[in-house]
Amino acid sequence: GSAVPASAKGSWSSFLKSIASFNGDLSSLTAPAFILSSTSLVEFSTYWAEHPSIFIAPAAEKDPAKRALLVLKWFLSTLKQQYSTRNEKLGSEKKPLNPFLGELFLGRWVDGAGETQLVSEQVSHHPPVTAYCIWNSEHGVRLQGYNGQKASFSSMTINVKQIGHAILHIDEFDEDYLITLPPLHIEGLYSGAPFVELNGDTYITSTSGYTSRIKYSGRGWVSGKKNSFNASLYHDGKEKEPLYTVDGQWTGSFSIKDTKTKATLDTYDAAKSKTTSLTIAPVDEQDPLESRRAWQKVAAAIQKGDMDATSREKTVIEQSQRELRNKEKAEGKEWNRRFFVKTDSHATLEKLAKKLGVSVDGDKTNGVWTFSSEKASVAK
């Protein structure tokens, strides 16, 4: 049944027509009120570490193969958060606010894993690119990444290619893991209840000589269940002799098997796995560039469903951004990113990408961004 409120039927169908002819930049589409979210895309970096104990677990594992398996388990545990949180909390996927250049999202998780910090910054507006760094100093685990999206539309589905990578570093073993990002498509547009389904394959490859491959499938594929995947972990170059396999649903449960002994080593149930909520500063104590402070009036208008106030308040932000860009242009300057620097070459990224045989051209076009501690004042 259609989830589109009767009042919005007209605007939803005209919106679907607009998607059919859009230019690939999702943020350029004006979506009807009921599909708008008051959360900015810059907050999505949070989804990488809402289970801090799972995020730091690899640092305590001495065996390199088992450590790589714990990194695979952590990655798989983030998928439900990344791609299904809006459905659970809001009833369907929504259109996030399009971050302005320099927009920040700062927070920390404080739980049994100690303190895990998050810094997320919109380092580019055209095209939209978010850079993030998540680190737990006590356990010596740090994730750095950046991503943008390229979207296209075909047969009532929005196809989204993710551009960018994530790199996990484990201090104890001076080890790096390159993580490729899954292509996704948005189903359910026709019914007005859009949701994300993942497709294709992604990889996690490590300097320790192990690689994981994850193959995503949705409804109507082998398993017939939505959000399904099969993963295998193997020595580089020995994909046919996996040491471990993982199968299940990234929104449900999955089990980890030892290929040699056939034993089930572990099962993970996403529904039972408690997340830790992120601690962020009260809005009135935030930096003016912090997302929830900057979008406060727009968010309130969206939550009220007041489209006039929404567009009025959005225009205020867009206007001030235009003036900033014009001023920079006149002075021949560029916006100074607060926490990240753009690099032309990134040794670890290039080495691991080469080993995996994936291109980093897309990254270089959008910019390879790394967290620079000397620039960063410790996140609040």
Ligand SMILES: CCC(=O)OC[C@H](C)CC[C@H]1O[C@H]2C[C@H]3[C@@H]4CC=C5C[C@@H](O)CC[C@]5(C)[C@H]4CC[C@]3(C)[C@H]2[C@@H]1C
């Ligand atoms: C603009 C068109 C529109 O409003 O269509 C209606 C629907 C809401 C579908 C489009 C939006 O769907 C959202 C889903 C978003 C992705 C969800 C998760 C992630 C993972 C994260 O690590 C990086 C960002 C990414 C890829 C989000 C990117 C933006 C997406 C595709 C939103 C679409 C505008």
